[in-house]
Amino acid sequence: MSIRNIPGGVTAARGFSASSCEAGIKYPNRKDMAMVFADVPCAVAGTFTSNRVKAAPVLWNMDIVKKGEPVRAVVVNTGIANAGTGEAGMRLCRETAAHAARVLDIPAGSVLLGSTGVIGPNLPLDRMNAGISVLAKSLSKTAEAATSASVAIMTTDTVNKETAVAFDLPSASGEGTVTVHLGGMSKGSGMIHPNMCTMLAYLTTDCAIDRGLLQKALRAVVADTFNMITVDGDTSTNDTLLVLSSALAENRLITAEDDSYRLFCQALFTVCRELAVRMAGDGEGATHLIETRVIHADTKENARALARSVVGSSLVKAMIYGKDANCGRVLCALGYAGPDFDPERLTIDLQGEKDSLCFYRDGCVQTFDEEKALALLSEHDIHLLCDMNMGREEATAWGCDLTYDYVKINGDYRT
Numbered sequence: 211m212s213i214r215n216i217p218g219g220v221t222a223a224r225g226f227s228a229s230s231c232e233a234g235i236k237y238p239n240r241k242d243m244a245m246v247f248a249d250v251p252c253a254v255a256g257t258f259t260s261n262r263v264k265a266a267p268v269l270w271n272m273d274i275v276k277k278g279e280p281v282r283a284v285v286v287n288t289g290i291a292n293a294g295t296g297e298a299g300m301r302l303c304r305e306t307a308a309h310a311a312r313v314l315d316i317p318a319g320s321v322l323l324g325s326t327g328v329i330g331p332n333l334p335l336d337r338m339n340a341g342i343s344v345l346a347k348s349l350s351k352t353a354e355a356a357t358s359a360s361v362a363i364m365t366t367d368t369v370n371k372e373t374a375v376a377f378d379l380p381s382a383s384g385e386g387t388v389t390v391h392l393g394g395m396s397k398g399s400g401m402i403h404p405n406m407c408t409m410l411a412y413l414t415t416d417c418a419i420d421r422g423l424l425q426k427a428l429r430a431v432v433a434d435t436f437n438m439i440t441v442d443g444d445t446s447t448n449d450t451l452l453v454l455s456s457a458l459a460e461n462r463l464i465t466a467e468d469d470s471y472r473l474f475c476q477a478l479f480t481v482c483r484e485l486a487v488r489m490a491g492d493g494e495g496a497t498h499l500i501e502t503r504v505i506h507a508d509t510k511e512n513a514r515a516l517a518r519s520v521v522g523s524s525l526v527k528a529m530i531y532g533k534d535a536n537c538g539r540v541l542c543a544l545g546y547a548g549p550d551f552d553p554e555r556l557t558i559d560l561q562g563e564k565d566s567l568c569f570y571r572d573g574c575v576q577t578f579d580e581e582k583a584l585a586l587l588s589e590h591d592i593h594l595l596c597d598m599n600m601g602r603e604e605a606t607a608w609g610c611d612l613t614y615d616y617v618k619i620n621g622d623y624r625t
Contacts, residue, residue, distance in 0.1 A: 212377065213477050219356030219372035222393035224416040225249040225456035227349040230362035233341030235334065236289025236327060241362035243338075244286045245345035246412055247314065251280030252454040254322070255425035257432055259449035266292045266299030267323040268450055270307070274322060278421060281454060282316040284412055285342060286324035286363050288397075293329045293447040302333050309339045313346040324410050326365055326397065326448055360395035363410060371396045371488040377477050379461040379470050382418070390417045390459040392477050398489040409436070409489055411451045413481060417474055418457035419464040427475045428453055435482035438514065438607040439490040440522040453478075490521075490608035491591075495615030498530050502594045505604040512549035513598075513605035519547030520594060521609030530592050531611035535560070535583035537569035537576075540594060551598050561593040562586040 221228050225248055233243045256275040258268050274281060285306065292299045303323055311318040325333065349355070360370040374393030381388045398409030419427075428451070436451060457463075464470050491499035502520040507513035520526055523543035529536045540558055544551070558570040565586060567578045586592075592611075 213480055214376045216374050216376045216391070217353045218374045218391070219353065219360055219393050219395050220246050220412060220414050221351050221353060221356040222374035222376075223391040223414045223456060224458035226414045226454075227351045228355045228359040229345045229348040229350060230355075230358040231341050231344040231348065233287065233337050233344075235287050235337055235341075241358065242288045243341040243345060244359035244362040245342070245349065246284040246359065246414065246454070247349050248282050248414075248454060248456055250456055250458065251282060251320065252456050253419070253421040253424055254281045254452060254454050255421065255428045256450065256452045257428060258451075259447060261447050261449070263293070263447045265325060265448040266295055266303050267325045268448060269300065270303040271322050271450060271452065274319060275452075279319055281322055282320040283310055283314055284322040284324060284452065284454070285310055285345070286326075286410065286412070287333065287338065287341070288363055288365050289327040290325065290331050290333050291327045291329045291448050292325040292333050295330070295332055298332055302335055302338070305335060306338050306342065310342050310346070313343055322452060324363070324412070324448075324450055326363070326410055329447060356393070356395065363395065363397040365397065366494050367397055367492055369488070369492055371398075371485050371492070373481055373484040375477050375480055377473055379417070379459070379473065382460045382462050384462070388459050388461050390461055390474075391415065392417065392481055394453075394481050394485060396485040396489060409449060411436070411485055413451075413453040413478075414456070415453065416456045416459035417464070418459065418461050419455055419471075419474060423464060423467070423471060424453065424455055427471070427478055431475060431479045431482050433514075434605065435479060435486045438518060438605065439486045440518060440607070440609045487608050490610055493610035493616075495613040495618070496610035497613060498590055498592050498611040500527070500530055500592045500594070500609045500611065501606060502596065503604065503606045504596045504598060506600055507549070507598045507603045507605070508601040510603045510605065513603045514607070515549055516544055516547045516596065516598070517605045517607035519543045520596065521607045524612055527609065527612035530587065531613050533584055533587040535569070535578070535580065535587060540596070541570060541575070544596060551600060555599040557597040557599070559595040559597075560586050561595055562589050563591075
């Protein structure tokens with residue numbers, strides 16, 4: 211019943227294929243459109259940005275997910291976000307979905323859309339439709355196709371993000387078990403501060419599961435994965451996380467919160483956590499991944515708030531970039547996070563791959579070996595452990611350092 215890592219990304223699950231192409235949406239000579247297609251109608255669950263300004267494709271997808279109708283395809287473009295475009299943006303969603311429906315021979319209401327890039331400009335309909343036609347003809351179930359699709363949805367990302375797992379569930383026939391697959395891809399590097407959520411992410415599974423439980427599982431997993439990462443404190447207008455289920459694994463349909471449901475949730479957490487951490491580590495201009503683990507907090511909500519405050523602090527981010535072991539930055543971020551705690555009981559440790567040191571204990575910043583601290587802060591992954599000594603709850607958040615390159619990248623993002 212263990213969860214196993216496998217290759218394949220969005221094509222790892224039965225019934226799914228993917229493709230990518232150069233449509234010339236904004237950037238020349240690079241793949242900028244991707245498609246995920248399902249052989250059969252799929253149950254879908256989704257979570258979306260909490261930003262009051264929502265891009266047209268977000269509104270389009272929210273309506274489809276709310277209706278609960280089966281879906282068959284996801285079409286994603288980069289370069290232009292189709293946000294801040296009013297009725298013209300919604301009209302483009304309708305027309306591109308209609309074109310995809312024609313070339314794929316599926317209902318337009320079964321086509322989900324995703325856009326990322328510059329806010330404001332209108333998407334070129336002719337290039338979008340031409341790209342969709344190419345995507346429809348080049349669909350493949352190979353792992354290579356999945357990887358190519360994950361590359362095509364990148365904007366300022368420096369690496370693609372994809373992962374997949376397999377696990378075993380009781381078979382629908384009642385005889386033994388069957389192998390179930392769950393995979394996905396995501397993009398995200400800047401404008402990352404999830405409040406469900408800040409990026410584009412698309413997951414596929416062949417697990418047979420009730421749609422309501424699929425949505426419940428996704429919302430539960432998001433709280434400790436995508437909602438626990440931050441790069442720059444900005445929540446995007448286009449944030450979308452979708453999971454499609456083909457039910458082709460032929461496992462016994464999950465209709466209750468039983469052992470099968472819990473194992474599915476663990477697999478979903480594994481995939482979402484991996485994609486989330488990869489995004490945090492690939493923040494715009496980043497040179498370090500920052501992981502803050504808060505333990506022995508009084509409530510889960512407080513643990514989350516404390517951990518996110520540390521990784522979201524601009525001063526902590528700058529401290530990590532400069533390799534300056536300034537514990538006061540971490541202490542301050544915990545102090546203004548909101549939850550009440552006793553500083554006299556707090557312990558803060560800086561942990562490395564093979565070594566660690568104590569920053570703060572018993573109400574005082576500790577004296578430590580500066581060379582040892584520099585060595586720990588020179589590692590790519592920076593681990594901060596904050597022991598509140600108040601209860602049994604814990605949470606982990608991920609972020610990255612703040613560098614000069616972040617300003618360079620965003621200073622001329624539009625032009």
